[in-house]
Amino acid sequence: MNAPLLQVHQLHKRFGGVIATDGVDLQVASGEVHALIGPNGAGKTTLVAQLAGQLAPDAGRIVFDGADITAWSAHQRARRGLARSFQITRLFRSFTVLEHIALALQASAGSSFGAWSPLSRERALWQRARAQLQALGLDESADAFVDALSHGQRRALEVGMALAAAPRLVLLDEPMAGMGPDESARMEALIAQLAQRTTVLLIEHDVDAVFRLAHRVSVLVSGRIIASATPAEVRRDAQVIGAYLGQE
Amino acid sequence: MSGSTDRRATADVPTLLIVEQLLNGLQFGLMLFLLAAGLTLVFGVMDMINLAHGSLYMVGAFVAAWLVSITGSFVAGVLGAIVLTALLGMLLETTLLRTLYARDHLSQVLATFALILILNDGVKMVFGTDLPLSAPDALAGPVQLLPGLSYPAYRLLILGVGLAISGLMYALVAKTRLGALVRAGAANRVMTEAMGIDVRRLFTMVFGIGAGLCALAGALLGPLLAVQVGMGENILILAFVVIVIGGIGSIRGALIGSILVGCVDTLGRTLLQHVLREFLPPQWASAAGPAMASIAVYVFMAVVLALRPQGLFPARA
Amino acid sequence: MTLERAQLRLIVPVAVIAALALPWLMHALGASFYVSMAGRVLVYAIAATSLNLVLGYGGMVSFGHAAFVGLGAYVTGVMISEGVLSGAAHLAATLLLCGVAAALIGAISLRTRGVYFIMITLAFAQMLFYLANSIKGYGGDEGLNIRARSAIGFGLDLKDPTTFYYVALAVLAVCLWALARFVPSRLGRAVLAIRDDEQRAEALGFATFQLRWLVFVVAGMVAGIAGALSVNQQGYVSPNVLHWTASGTLMVMVILGGVATLWGGVVGAAVLLLLQEVLSAYTPHWEFWTGWVLLAVVLFARQGLAGLLRHGDAR
Numbered sequence: 001m002n003a004p005l006l007q008v009h010q011l012h013k014r015f016g017g018v019i020a021t022d023g024v025d026l027q028v029a030s031g032e033v034h035a036l037i038g039p040n041g042a043g044k045t046t047l048v049a050q051l052a053g054q055l056a057p058d059a060g061r062i063v064f065d066g067a068d069i070t071a072w073s074a075h076q077r078a079r080r081g082l083a084r085s086f087q088i089t090r091l092f093r094s095f096t097v098l099e100h101i102a103l104a105l106q107a108s109a110g111s112s113f114g115a116w117s118p119l120s121r122e123r124a125l126w127q128r129a130r131a132q133l134q135a136l137g138l139d140e141s142a143d144a145f146v147d148a149l150s151h152g153q154r155r156a157l158e159v160g161m162a163l164a165a166a167p168r169l170v171l172l173d174e175p176m177a178g179m180g181p182d183e184s185a186r187m188e189a190l191i192a193q194l195a196q197r198t199t200v201l202l203i204e205h206d207v208d209a210v211f212r213l214a215h216r217v218s219v220l221v222s223g224r225i226i227a228s229a230t231p232a233e234v235r236r237d238a239q240v241i242g243a244y245l246g247q248e
Numbered sequence: 249m250s251g252s253t254d255r256r257a258t259a260d261v262p263t264l265l266i267v268e269q270l271l272n273g274l275q276f277g278l279m280l281f282l283l284a285a286g287l288t289l290v291f292g293v294m295d296m297i298n299l300a301h302g303s304l305y306m307v308g309a310f311v312a313a314w315l316v317s318i319t320g321s322f323v324a325g326v327l328g329a330i331v332l333t334a335l336l337g338m339l340l341e342t343t344l345l346r347t348l349y350a351r352d353h354l355s356q357v358l359a360t361f362a363l364i365l366i367l368n369d370g371v372k373m374v375f376g377t378d379l380p381l382s383a384p385d386a387l388a389g390p391v392q393l394l395p396g397l398s399y400p401a402y403r404l405l406i407l408g409v410g411l412a413i414s415g416l417m418y419a420l421v422a423k424t425r426l427g428a429l430v431r432a433g434a435a436n437r438v439m440t441e442a443m444g445i446d447v448r449r450l451f452t453m454v455f456g457i458g459a460g461l462c463a464l465a466g467a468l469l470g471p472l473l474a475v476q477v478g479m480g481e482n483i484l485i486l487a488f489v490v491i492v493i494g495g496i497g498s499i500r501g502a503l504i505g506s507i508l509v510g511c512v513d514t515l516g517r518t519l520l521q522h523v524l525r526e527f528l529p530p531q532w533a534s535a536a537g538p539a540m541a542s543i544a545v546y547v548f549m550a551v552v553l554a555l556r557p558q559g560l561f562p563a564r565a
Numbered sequence: 566m567t568l569e570r571a572q573l574r575l576i577v578p579v580a581v582i583a584a585l586a587l588p589w590l591m592h593a594l595g596a597s598f599y600v601s602m603a604g605r606v607l608v609y610a611i612a613a614t615s616l617n618l619v620l621g622y623g624g625m626v627s628f629g630h631a632a633f634v635g636l637g638a639y640v641t642g643v644m645i646s647e648g649v650l651s652g653a654a655h656l657a658a659t660l661l662l663c664g665v666a667a668a669l670i671g672a673i674s675l676r677t678r679g680v681y682f683i684m685i686t687l688a689f690a691q692m693l694f695y696l697a698n699s700i701k702g703y704g705g706d707e708g709l710n711i712r713a714r715s716a717i718g719f720g721l722d723l724k725d726p727t728t729f730y731y732v733a734l735a736v737l738a739v740c741l742w743a744l745a746r747f748v749p750s751r752l753g754r755a756v757l758a759i760r761d762d763e764q765r766a767e768a769l770g771f772a773t774f775q776l777r778w779l780v781f782v783v784a785g786m787v788a789g790i791a792g793a794l795s796v797n798q799q800g801y802v803s804p805n806v807l808h809w810t811a812s813g814t815l816m817v818m819v820i821l822g823g824v825a826t827l828w829g830g831v832v833g834a835a836v837l838l839l840l841q842e843v844l845s846a847y848t849p850h851w852e853f854w855t856g857w858v859l860l861a862v863v864l865f866a867r868q869g870l871a872g873l874l875r876h877g878d879a880r
Contacts, residue, residue: 291680297680299813344860347864348863351863353626353680354620354626354816354820354824355820355863355867357626357813357816357817357820358816358817358820358821358859358862358863359859359860359863359864361813361816361817361859362817362855362856362857362859362860362863363856363860364856365852365853365855365856365859366852366853366856366857366860368852369850369852369853369856370853372850373850373853481809481810485687485691485809488684488687489684489688492680492681492684496680538695538699539695539696539698539699542691542695543691543692543695543696546688546689546691546692547692549684549685549688550673550685550688553677553681553684553685557677557681
């Protein structure tokens, strides 16, 4: 197969005396759903921050779509096609639901340095935005502001923004956090659909959902990847079992 | 005289001059600390920008001057000013400022700016635009510290009081229960509230203490800097610079920051002039000197922030 | 208290007509003095609107905005006192110097956040204040007086209050029109998103630093124009224009008028200055009463005065 879409080489990050990322190697192939699991405190948040461009690693390389993006800022990565959603929902309180998707589309293509024409004139953009909203099941709330949405709807919008511009790879940071069973099922279906169009790096606590969705699973423990294989293989891996059992 | 390049003279003068200026800087810094301590606590614990903090300093100076003029006693004036200003502070806190804690910083700016206007004019209405205040006669003369260095006794008093208060504040914050609560509140207000501590009374006390400290600084500096309406605005800015350098919410940071700022400012004013005199014509040096000295403090702040964006001793995680 | 949409639609045209007719009205009433007062209001309205761009829409609480107003005033004032009278030259120099200053100050300050940003912008403004204080050649702390005015052609003399009024009104109109185009544009939306949540906006692909910096620079340049107009109106500029309390006054105008509203700067400037004018006719302690009015607005009119007139917008 071709070179992996995302390659992480020997990523290192320490905070004072704490080593959060201890030589992480990771490969995500194009078109796959790759899940990253690990017990609490394993360093998932720090790793995600480094992949997204929020945090600079101390050492190591990140190569995305053939380009070395290690020193790239978050917005440069997003423009390149590496999108992310946040674990804690972050939405824009001054904008309606539809406008959120429009923002995502605006950010991904074209320049935002124009102060002359109103965005409302870009018909194609708004059409795409409405279509996206339908796919997310949010078209009824198109003109609502975020405080009118339920938690599940907000999460859906959060993820929806990351997907809006058809990214090459989307980094989903615990998309099902805080969701009830119905909403979780919906999100799972959405991710399954997604998988057909884009590559997904999924960080999730819900191990069952992960094993249903993922093609490959990597296990992060104490800042290191201790296993990276198919869900079935990982399930049987003694080290992994030990790491999770050790947490209880 | 400005043309003279007697090397021996320009080499000797600086040493004693520097010592004297360092003492001045330390003294000014300690007074700044009195303002900065209250300001950093209010900002750190209650997350409130209080532009009227300088006005409390002004009120303290005016009340002290007025009390001294009617009682004839400097000590009575200072103590009275502390008590009355602290009471005013607590009154302001319970009536108005309390409602601002939950509001955004911009609303706080607007409200406390309004308070400056009210207090400035209020003081003018009650006391007039300025009041005389002079150091007590007993301390009017100089004291011989070192051969060749005599220093005004009054400034020594300020140094003494400043050091004593700093020690007290440090002990209060580091060793007492109240101090622990304040530090906890500065680090994490929500947690402190969740623990059931009556934060409202805590806040009122913190504010009252801050106001009292302002009054002390105003009363002590009054004889040196002149008691006049508007005296609070300039020192307020320096106090903000101090807490930003020291780290918001940190008393230790406020102390170290104040001393640094006090010294940079004072030394800057005198030394820069000397240095500039070597290179520039005299009237340029005496004009540029104070300007550059004032700028020096801000440049210093910019450098500190560039290296340590959270200040030297940030209290918050 | 909100007004009906229909009533709102009426207010704006009426206000515009009133603004256009004001000088004629004042002359007819024998109250010509008010024309120069109105001119002063317009200058502050331009400055406050530029601050609203940076603070209201941009979410950048700059406590040093008066520095750009002062810079524009000094640049123009110094050029006039050196004999350079061309209005075009003044405009070019003001835009250039304020633009460069804002570019540098912005490049450094915008790396910080929250109260640190406030402090750094304040610090830069204070530096400029002390610099202005020390240039003895152009007045120093006493300020700079100028006799002539910017020559803007068409036989217009800015010394005449009525002429000045209309020129300032035209500049304000251009600013408001540009602002109205800015808000719904790509740049406006990006900036508002960044104001709401900078990190999220960056993760979407917006170049947050560059976009905020651009807004900061533009606002600084417009503030400079206000300064250039102000020195023409007063015939005088002093370092006090750069003092942090001047920045504070501008902020008060913006907050009073309504943060992130089109008319916020105008309403805030008009109300504050008129309040000052009316009160000082009755008492020398107008500051005292102004303070109380401001307090009332903070406590009871959370969206500022222009917010009171909004028709139930969620924003």
